[in-house]
Amino acid sequence: SQELEQSPQSxxxxxxKNLTINCTSSKTLYGLYWYKQKYGEGLIxxxxxxxxxxxxxxxxxxxxxxxxxxxxxxxxxxxxxxxxGIYLCGALSPKGAxxxxxxxxxGTKLSVIP
Amino acid sequence: NAxxxxxxxxxxxxxxxxxxxQCAQDMNHEYMSWYRQDPGMGLRLIHYSVGAGITDQGxxxxxxxxxxxxxxxxxxxxLSAAPSQTSVYxxxxxxxxxxxxxxxxxxxxxxx
Numbered sequence: 500s501q502e503l504e505q506s507p508q509s510x511x512x513x514x515x516k517n518l519t520i521n522c523t524s525s526k527t528l529y530g531l532y533w534y535k536q537k538y539g540e541g542l543i544x545x546x547x548x549x550x551x552x553x554x555x556x557x558x559x560x561x562x563x564x565x566x567x568x569x570x571x572x573x574x575x576x577x578x579x580x581x582x583x584g585i586y587l588c589g590a591l592s593p594k595g596a597x598x599x600x601x602x603x604x605x606g607t608k609l610s611v612i613p
Numbered sequence: 614n615a616x617x618x619x620x621x622x623x624x625x626x627x628x629x630x631x632x633x634x635q636c637a638q639d640m641n642h643e644y645m646s647w648y649r650q651d652p653g654m655g656l657r658l659i660h661y662s663v664g665a666g667i668t669d670q671g672x673x674x675x676x677x678x679x680x681x682x683x684x685x686x687x688x689x690x691x692l693s694a695a696p697s698q699t700s701v702y703x704x705x706x707x708x709x710x711x712x713x714x715x716x717x718x719x720x721x722x723x724x725x
Binding site: 549601 | 644646648655656657658661663669671672703705710711713714715716717719
C-alpha cells in the first residue's frame with residue numbers, strides 16, 4: 500500500500516517567518532491533496548495537485564508537485580498565528596474496482612509564535 | 614448545501630456495545646469514505662463506497678461494517694465496541710477520482 504511520509508513532524512516558527520512542509524510518497528503519485536486541521540476540528544481542503552511540476556497558490560500558501568521525486572511541498576510565506584494547525588497530505592491510491600481512494604500522511608503540527 | 618454531516622458529535626460506549634455512526638451528504642457525490650484518526654497515526658481508511666450498493670474495505674476494516682443503500686447516506690456500524698476503537702471518526706465524500714474530497718466535522722468516540 501502507498502505510504503506518505505511528512506516532514507517535519509512538528510514545527511515551531513516565529514510569526515513572519517517562511518516555512519516548508521514536505522510530503523514524500525513510496526509509490527507513484529496520481530493526485531496529491533493538502534488539508535489543514537485545527538485541533539479538535541475537521542479537515543479544511545487547501546489544494547489539490549495532479550500534474551508533475553504543477554504549482555498552486557492560495558493567499559500565502561503555495562504547493563508544488565514533483566512527480567519524478569514523488570514528492571510535494573507546501574510553503575507558507577510570512578507565517579501568521581492563523582496558519583497554526585496540523586497539515587495533512589493525502590494521495591490517491593488505486594483500490595479495487597478501478598477506484599482511487601485517498602490515503603494520508605501522519606501530519607505536520609505547525610505552531611506560530613506571535 | 615449542508616455538505617457532509619455526521620452524528621453524533623460525541624459518544625461514549627461500554628465494551629461490547631454496538632452503535633451506528635451516521636454520515637450524510639447532499640452534494641450527490643458518488644464516492645464516500647470513513648476514516649479514523651488516532652494520535653501519531655494520521656488518518657486511516659476504514660471503508661469506502663464508489664456508489665449506492667457498492668462498498669469495499671480500506672486499511673483498517675476489522676470490527677466495522679458499512680452499507681450504502683442511497684447516494685446520500687453511508688453509516689458506519691461498530692458491531693461490538695472495543696477500547697481500541699476509541700478514536701475520532703471522519704466521513705468524507707467527493708464527486709469523482711480527481712475531485713475535491715470534503716470531510717464532515719467528525720465523531721469523537723470513547724469506548725470504556
